[in-house]
Amino acid sequence: MSADDFAEHLEVQRPDGRRVHAWRRPGSTRSVLGIHGISSTSRLWAWTLATAPDVDLVAADLSGRGLSTPRWDASTLAGHAADQLAVLDALGLESVDVLGMSLGGFIALQLAATAPERVRSLTLLDGGPPMARRPSDREQLEAAFADRTARLGTDWPDLATYTDAVVADTGPLLDPADPHLATCLAHDLERGRDGGRVRLDGRVLVDDAADVFLTDTAADALRRLSVPTQLLYAEWSTGAGSPPAYTDDEVAAVVAASGGLVTAELLPGHDHAGVVMSDSGAAASVRALRRSLAG
Incomplete structure (x- = not known):
């Protein structure tokens, strides 16, 4: 997959002067809105x-x-959901099935809670429901995401050097030779495959993490959920044997409290990144998405 496989590009002007860049790969299914994770970009969906x-x-x-340019004020799940609605409006899409990974799952849940008429279904990939084990203050959040923010001060000489750093620090089960990973990570960098600085605003990242972990925003959105939802969750967080984002018991409690709206599936042998950023993880997430599209 190359950037050219996103055949359509649009730039959406927001009221505060920001610009949100979006892409579409037309297909024969109902329209799907993919929302990426906290330190990724639209190219997370290369495998999909x-x-x-x-x-x-x-x-x-x-x-x-x-x-996409950063907000001048605090970045929030509600703000991201509003941006996603603006993208749908610009494309003339009345309703979509939503696929969200990690932070994208939390944004997807917020979108469904605030504009349920625009969302047919949710497919959440290791994100969305509140996490039981989470940082308790902004300082802890900054430490938890230090591997991401530490990359921001470097002018990376080329894509290979940047890829090695991402795999070593954040995605130990990723394959550095995977061409889809190259497509994904090249979009992070100012000069693409020729390197450059990472196009990620560190303050925005921590703001988003604060809304996920330090507020009741996610819990409130989950209580207001009214659309069919699938959760595909990973066995591990970062590498084999690491504690997961969600335990089986935590997921079972979410399913039980949903009144039949939420179903869940464990993806064994995968960590958080691998739910999407691997051929096997993408196959599993697409199977879940197709169940939503068939509904």
Whole structure:
């Protein structure tokens, strides 16, 4: 998959002067809105595009990532959800099935809670419901995401050097030779495959993490959920044997409290990144997405 597989590009002007950049790969299915994770971009969906060439996929760079400019005020889940609605409006899409990974899952849940008429279904990939084990203050959050923010001060000489750092620090189960990983990570960098600084606003990242972990925003959105939702959750967080984002018991409690709206599936042998950023993880997430599209 190359950037050219996103055949359509649009730039959405926001009222505060920001610009949100989004892309669409037209297909034969109902339209799917893909929302990426906290330190990624729209190119997180490289594996999905390759696995599901028929899916009509729309994906934007979240504010403060890739080509999309950061907010001047605090970045929040509600703000991201409003940006996603603006993208749908610009494309004339009345309703979509939403695919969200990590932070994207929390944004997807917020979108469904605030504009349920625009959302047919949610497919959440290791994110969305509140996490039981989480940092308790902003200082802890900054420490938890130090591997991401530490990359921001470097002018990376080339994509290979940057890829090695990402795999070593954040995605130990990723394959550095995976061409989809190259597509994904090249969009992070100012000069693409020729390197450059990472196009990620560190303050925005921590703001978003604060809204996820230090507030009741996610819990409130989950209580207001009214659309069918699937949660695909990983066995590990970062590497084999690491504690997961969600335990089986925590997921079971979410399912039980949902009144039949939420179903869940464990993805064994994968960590958080691998739910999307691997061929096997993408295949599993696409299977879940197709169940939503068939509903």
